[in-house]
Amino acid sequence: MSDTPFELVYDWYGRGLPPNIRIGRDVYIDSAYGFAPFRSQRTPGLVLGDASGAYDRATFVVGPQGAVAVGEYTVLNGTYIVANDRVTIGSHCLLAWGSVLTDTWVGVHASPVARRATLRAVAGDPARHPGPVEPPRPVTLEDNVWIGFDSVVLPGVTIGRGAIVGCKTVVTMDVAPYDVVVGDPMRVVRRLDPDDTPEARERALHEHLK
Amino acid sequence: MTQLFYPLTPGATLPGDWFPGKIPSNVVAGESTVIDSSFCFKHFFARGLVGLRVGSHVTIWRTSLAADADAVIEIGDYCYLANASLVCTERISIGSYVMIAGGVTIADSDFHPVGPAGRIADTIALSGRGDRSHRPAIGVRPVVIEDGVWIGWNATILKGVRVGEGAVIAPGALVHRDVPAGVHVAGNPARPVQEAP
Numbered sequence: 209m210s211d212t213p214f215e216l217v218y219d220w221y222g223r224g225l226p227p228n229i230r231i232g233r234d235v236y237i238d239s240a241y242g243f244a245p246f247r248s249q250r251t252p253g254l255v256l257g258d259a260s261g262a263y264d265r266a267t268f269v270v271g272p273q274g275a276v277a278v279g280e281y282t283v284l285n286g287t288y289i290v291a292n293d294r295v296t297i298g299s300h301c302l303l304a305w306g307s308v309l310t311d312t313w314v315g316v317h318a319s320p321v322a323r324r325a326t327l328r329a330v331a332g333d334p335a336r337h338p339g340p341v342e343p344p345r346p347v348t349l350e351d352n353v354w355i356g357f358d359s360v361v362l363p364g365v366t367i368g369r370g371a372i373v374g375c376k377t378v379v380t381m382d383v384a385p386y387d388v389v390v391g392d393p394m395r396v397v398r399r400l401d402p403d404d405t406p407e408a409r410e411r412a413l414h415e416h417l418k
Numbered sequence: 419m420t421q422l423f424y425p426l427t428p429g430a431t432l433p434g435d436w437f438p439g440k441i442p443s444n445v446v447a448g449e450s451t452v453i454d455s456s457f458c459f460k461h462f463f464a465r466g467l468v469g470l471r472v473g474s475h476v477t478i479w480r481t482s483l484a485a486d487a488d489a490v491i492e493i494g495d496y497c498y499l500a501n502a503s504l505v506c507t508e509r510i511s512i513g514s515y516v517m518i519a520g521g522v523t524i525a526d527s528d529f530h531p532v533g534p535a536g537r538i539a540d541t542i543a544l545s546g547r548g549d550r551s552h553r554p555a556i557g558v559r560p561v562v563i564e565d566g567v568w569i570g571w572n573a574t575i576l577k578g579v580r581v582g583e584g585a586v587i588a589p590g591a592l593v594h595r596d597v598p599a600g601v602h603v604a605g606n607p608a609r610p611v612q613e614a615p
Contacts, residue, residue: 221436241436244454245479267501269520288501288520288571306521308571308589314519316586316602320566324515327496331475336423336452338498338517358521360571360589376572376606378590392590392606 216240232258232280242267247337248291250275257282257299264305271340274311279351287355293344298351300409304375306358309349313363315341350385352404370404423452423479426472432456448474448495458482464489464506473497473514481518487551494565502569505529507558513565519589521572528557528577564599 214231221241230252248270257280264286274291279299286305292312315323318341330338345364353367356375368385378392388398424432426447431440439456451472461484473495482503489506494514501520507527530540536554543553559578567581570589582599592606604611
């Protein structure tokens with residue numbers, strides 16, 4: 209269903225991309241390795257916007273009912289995305305290595321009995337897919353969000369336009385547009401000047417495209 | 419397109435494995451325990467009769483089982499290890515019904531000496547010119563993860579820690595002290611939380 213034919217050249221992994229992903233123009237994908245846990249049955253299960261990129265070991269752990277949408281010019285550099293409902297990432301976002309975006313808890317809120325039942329169920333599934341222990345809650349990153357390395361964005365969170373999440377931050381609640389948040393527990397340390405106007409974007413497209 | 423898993427069989431070459439390796443022969447695994455690739459053993463250098471002992475019905479996916487020469491990694495039944503790193507010098511013991519999420523690191527050593535002179539010696543011993551079998555002394559204390567523990571994404575568990583039965587380690591937590599049974603911890607350094615994060 210790609211808008212343009214997309215073929216991974218010289219991929220060491222060699223198992224190919226899933227059919228139900230929509231890949232925009234000038235998209236970069238390092239390897240199909242990150243798509244091995246992609247089990248979405250939705251159409252499309254993943255959208256990669258024009259000129260976005262899934263670099264290094266960007267990984268898509270997407271369940272049968274999950275879907276991921278990524279905007280234009282967004283960089284997924286070794287990001288680990290878990291979606292059993294919906295993870296939406298805007299345009300011009302930067303996501304660093306080791307960062308995790310998840311719409312599903314592994315079950316830390318579940319009772320010990322429920323957790324054991326989950327692990328028994330996983331062991332009985334030939335695909336060994338750990339189904340959602342708790343109902344998923346969609347995660348949304350608006351445009352121009354920067355996520356530092358090893359950060360974790362937890363279920364139900366929305367991160368506002370232009371915000372920065374410092375490295376190793378655990379994002380447990382919404383982040384307002386243009387806020388800079390750091391730490392675990394997370395705190396706001398700065399508010400950025402919202403200078404990313406449509407005019408600024410047009411100027412950048414004019415000056416920085418080949 | 420589905421992630422493929424193979425029975426964890428000592429000495430085996432996994433059919434269709436993308437990594438050109440084998441399962442080490444000093445592995446013991448119970449029934450219905452599976453793994454995705456021999457790549458998990460890329461840093462497995464245990465030389466003992468049993469370097470990795472795994473129970474039954476365990477899933478190991480993209481998990482680095484890094485083991486030094488004298489290391490022993492023990493894993494119980496019905497565990498799920500996804501995209502984690504176990505870095506073992508002496509002993510890491512994981513009980514049954516333990517979930518370990520993506521990006522988790524569990525280590526039983528300091529990796530290098532703490533003292534400056536010791537670190538100079540270690541860089542030399544680890545170099546291409548050095549003798550890796552005679553590194554300076556490094557702090558090592560075994561890690562114990564008891565039954566029913568859940569460990570969230572990108573959490574880190576350091577040497578000497580015992581995590582008690584049924585405890586929960588929140589995503590991103592850095593655990594350097596024991597966690598009592600049933601307690602939920604979060605943060606860096608990890609502290610008990612009253613309610614779920």
